[in-house]
Amino acid sequence: MVETVSRIERVERLRVSDSVAAQLTQLITKGVYAVGEKLPPERVLAEEFGVSRSSMREAIRSIEASGLVSSNHGVGVFVVSNTVVSQAASDLLVFEGFTVPELFEVRRMMERDAAGLAARRITPGYASELQDILARCADPNLSNEEFVKLDFKLHHTIAKASQNGLLATIYSSLEPMMVKYSHRVIDLPGRREDSHRGHARIVDAVVAGQVREAQSAAVAHIRDVERDIAKNIAQPTTPTS
Template identity: 30%
Template sequence: MFRPVSDRRALGERVISQIADAVIRGELRPGQRLPTERELAEQFGVSRTVVRDAIKTLSGRGMLRVRQGSGIFVSTSEERLEQELALLPLEGAGLRDLFEVRKVLEAQAAEWAAQRRSSHHVERLAQILREARGHREDPAALSERDARFHVAVAESSQNLVLVRVMLTLLDLLAASRLRSLGIPGRPQLSLEQHERVLEAIERRDPQGARRAMLFHLASVEAAIFSREGGEEG
């Protein structure tokens, strides 16, 4: 698959370029396992150190994943997204950026959920809310139900890609979600706002579901930044 490299001034860059090009062209598919370091070194005609450094660089870019004891793999789109998002600062401007993305994705998820949901989806959302009401005084347990509710809305949209993206985003926001639910009065507000989202989904009101989700996310965002601003002051 790979050609030997001969320019001794830039061996590492040439190895990186060939592997990256193979991924971009689709010759190496997401999830596909690459040859071992030794085999790659033989194919490229370079030392294993050069190959190891190239793999490290490509892993840092999110293009490859090294799994201990399993080998070197081409990253899937979900793995690349997860790695890229993990590099974002989750305070200040970085957190605001994530909320902007959430508003776009979750408003659409709520709209689609109202259009596509089944009775099973509605019951699932209602069950999560019932459980959440029983954990109002337990921020950690309530935070878990909060995340499950948002994932369940995405699942109700019946868009698998959206669900996977939401799982990654919500995992990244776990700490800020827990902080927000520690704000006095915030747990009750979130429960009430979740109920408005569910009501719109249940009555198959796409625009109502979109508005309810946007209102909820804007409310949570304002609470988080209001508290952070107060703490800084």
């Protein structure tokens, strides 16, 4: 009997507790909870954030590990610092008043359907435009700022290629948020290369008129961003001198 080797890799996802920890970090660094102040009880915080107590507990453990709070069993959790030395998870997980997992949920829904419709309704003009944008993104001399602009243009062009005017208009309204956030994550290790590979898979499927493949490639593209952010958050940080 021939043995098969499993090539399945664990799919890393952002957790609810990561998002809660990021928001708590922002509240502390902005002084909403001052140094020396006692945080509300875990039960109260869980209700305010709309999460389970286990997720709340995990979030508190996370910010305690970062040195912002200290737990005193039987007494409570107190803020002991309002400064983070390295890039905080809040920079990657909370943005413009929304959590990044919320942004990804919206993108998964919109981009999956946009890619599927574009593959079904692709025209030679849009196919040529998408391939041109993809070729420009491959230029190694392209600055990150230019890459981010082309990144949004590619996704917006796919939305337009769906030939659903409302979908394209809604997607266009996300441009300020998506461009600003892309600037935050573009420097993550391998992010630009992963992004370009994801774009290539989406464009290839759309241009070929492969509806299911285009939808799958669009969702996988968003999952890849989540994976890179999750890995970055999981890595221990070294304080700078």
